[in-house]
Amino acid sequence: MVFPTVVIIGQVGNKFVLGSDSDVFTMTQPITARRIVGDCTLTALSKPRYKLVKGAMMSFLKPESLQSYVSHLDEIVNAHIVSEIKEKESINAVDFMKKLTFDVTFTILFGIDRKSPKEAMFHDFDQIFKAWKQELLDGMINLRNDLLTWMLAIREENQEPITRVELIDSFIGIVIASHDTTSILLSLMMWKLARDPKIIAKVHEEQMEIFLRKRRSGEKKLTWTDLQSMKYTWRVAQELMRIIPLVFRNFREAAKDLYFGGYFIPKRWKVFWVSYGIQINENIFENPKVFDPSRFENPSKPISPDMYVPFGGGPHMCSGNKFARVEILTIIHHMVTKFEWSQGDSR
Ligand code: HEM
Numbered sequence: 001m002v003f004p005t006v007v008i009i010g011q012v013g014n015k016f017v018l019g020s021d022s023d024v025f026t027m028t029q030p031i032t033a034r035r036i037v038g039d040c041t042l043t044a045l046s047k048p049r050y051k052l053v054k055g056a057m058m059s060f061l062k063p064e065s066l067q068s069y070v071s072h073l074d075e076i077v078n079a080h081i082v083s084e085i086k087e088k089e090s091i092n093a094v095d096f097m098k099k100l101t102f103d104v105t106f107t108i109l110f111g112i113d114r115k116s117p118k119e120a121m122f123h124d125f126d127q128i129f130k131a132w133k134q135e136l137l138d139g140m141i142n143l144r145n146d147l148l149t150w151m152l153a154i155r156e157e158n159q160e161p162i163t164r165v166e167l168i169d170s171f172i173g174i175v176i177a178s179h180d181t182t183s184i185l186l187s188l189m190m191w192k193l194a195r196d197p198k199i200i201a202k203v204h205e206e207q208m209e210i211f212l213r214k215r216r217s218g219e220k221k222l223t224w225t226d227l228q229s230m231k232y233t234w235r236v237a238q239e240l241m242r243i244i245p246l247v248f249r250n251f252r253e254a255a256k257d258l259y260f261g262g263y264f265i266p267k268r269w270k271v272f273w274v275s276y277g278i279q280i281n282e283n284i285f286e287n288p289k290v291f292d293p294s295r296f297e298n299p300s301k302p303i304s305p306d307m308y309v310p311f312g313g314g315p316h317m318c319s320g321n322k323f324a325r326v327e328i329l330t331i332i333h334h335m336v337t338k339f340e341w342s343q344g345d346s347r
Contacts, residue, residue, distance in 0.1 A: 005251075005270040008260065009277055011284070014306040016260055017252055017273040018313040022047055025252035025271065027316060041173035043316065045166065053162060053170055056154040057319045060109075060147045066326055069108055071221040076107050077330050081338065090344055097186040097331075098179070104327055105178050110171070111146030147174070174320070181246045182324050186331055188240050192291075193336070194343045199236060199293070200336075206232045207336040222330055230329045235293035237328055241310035243291065248276040250312075275309045 008017055017025060027043035034044070042053050059065065080100050085091060106112045151162055151170065162170075193200040210226050251270055258265040265271065280288040284307050286300055296303070311318035318324075335341075 003253075003269045005272050006263070006265055007272045007274060009274045011278055011304075011306050012261070013273060014275060014278065014309055014313065017271060018306070018309060018316070021315055022050075023255055024258065026255050028251045028253040028270065030251065036172075036176075039165075039169065041169045042319075043173070044169075049166065052154055053151065053166060054319060056151045056162070057147065057170075057174075060150045061319055061323050063322050066322055067224040070224050070227065070326065070330070073104065073108055073326065073330050074222040076104055077334055080104075081331075081334050085339070093190040093341075094183070094187045097183040097190070100331065101179060101183040101186065101327065105175060109147040109174060109178070109323075111148065177318075178320050178324070182327055184246055185237060185240065185324075186328060188244060189237060189328070189332060190335070190341065191343065192236065192240060194341055196291070199291075203233050203236060203332070204336055206230060207333050210333065211337045222333060226333075227326055227329050230333065231297075232293065233329055233332055234325060235296045237325075238296045238310070239291055239293040242279045242285070242308060245275055245279060245310055247310075247312070247318075249274045279308060 029043070042050060042057070045053060077100065080103050084096060084099065148167070148171065151167055154162055193203060207230070210222075210229060214220070214222075214226070249272060251272055254265050254267050254269050254271060257267050278284060282288050285295065305313050311321040311324075
């Protein structure tokens with residue numbers, strides 16, 4: 001049976017949709033999306049299984065854990081940039097960022113650092129998922145201290161482990177959730193920095209200060225403390241996500257009959273939340289069309305979590321937001337301290 005869809009937009013709408021638990025809204029995806037990601041991704045799981053899988057993800061992706069991966073991440077990013085850009089006259093920023101973030105996801109999150117599955121996967125998702133699944137089932141993939149190992153180790157109270165299908169669908173879900181988001185934001189940053197001399201000058205100053213400080217101290221790799229000091233660079237990312245939100249909509253399903261803003265939403269109707277308009281609303285953000293990263297430094301009025309939702313909010317808030325920040329800052333640090341670039345002819 002097909003149910004109508006209600007579109008909800010605005011600050012109060014964000015609070016209602018994002019802030020509600022699964023007894024009010026359940027996550028849902030159109031059938032076309034489910035065919036790609038499977039039926040057992042994180043968002044499709046029942047409440048106890050969802051808590052189990054999300055808990056495992058969060059224990060790997062929380063800041064305390066991420067701190068121990070910073071130097072490995074720095075190493076991967078450096079090696080990838082050097083090997084991909086060396087001796088090339090020009091690169092396509094979007095392709096480059098897609099490949100780089102793919103490399104990072106596979107190496108850091110999945111502990112797969114052999115070249116072949118990663119490269120094949122980059123070119124043909126469908127084919128490599130099948131191959132990877134088989135390798136995983138055959139025990140050929142070496143699991144170490146990575147997200148998948150953590151997920152394999154978790155148990156429900158009754159000692160029920162995560163099933164193979166849950167693991168594989170979660171894996172696909174994470175690849176999709178982490179890939180296009182991070183790579184597109186990085187491409188946008190490259191584009192913005194190529195076009196805006198004031199912004200690149202400030203980002204450059206911040207990054208060179210860190211670079212020179214490290215050189216003086218003889219410390220080679222980036223640390224968690226270095227990343228925390230990249231405040232302006234992160235504000236540029238925040239401002240880009242305000243003007244061009246990467247995930248600006250998603251579906252939910254009414255878990256029971258609901259009332260919102262004087263309207264009745266019957267049980268099982270779909271709800272489509274859209275964050276875009278609010279982030280460029282002049283009643284909320286001063287001069288919303290002006291690109292101004294400093295608005296996140298000294299906001300004229302506090303930016304509440306339901307006004308600005310680049311990573312969503314509430315129970316389904318992005319599990320990878322801290323990881324994305326670490327990844328983005330590391331990559332931008334290397335790009336800015338190693339290269340200058342400008343926008344070439346569009347193909
Ligand atoms: C700039 C990068 C990213 C952006 C803008 C972004 C944005 C979002 C948003 C808005 C949601 C909430 C969707 C909703 O409530 O309907 C979400 C959920 C999610 N994201 Fe991200 N994301 C990013 C990077 C990542 C990364 C790197 C990972 C994995 C390491 C990740 C994993 C997830 C997962 C697993 C969920 C579902 C959480 C749940 O349902 O409990 N994301 N993301």
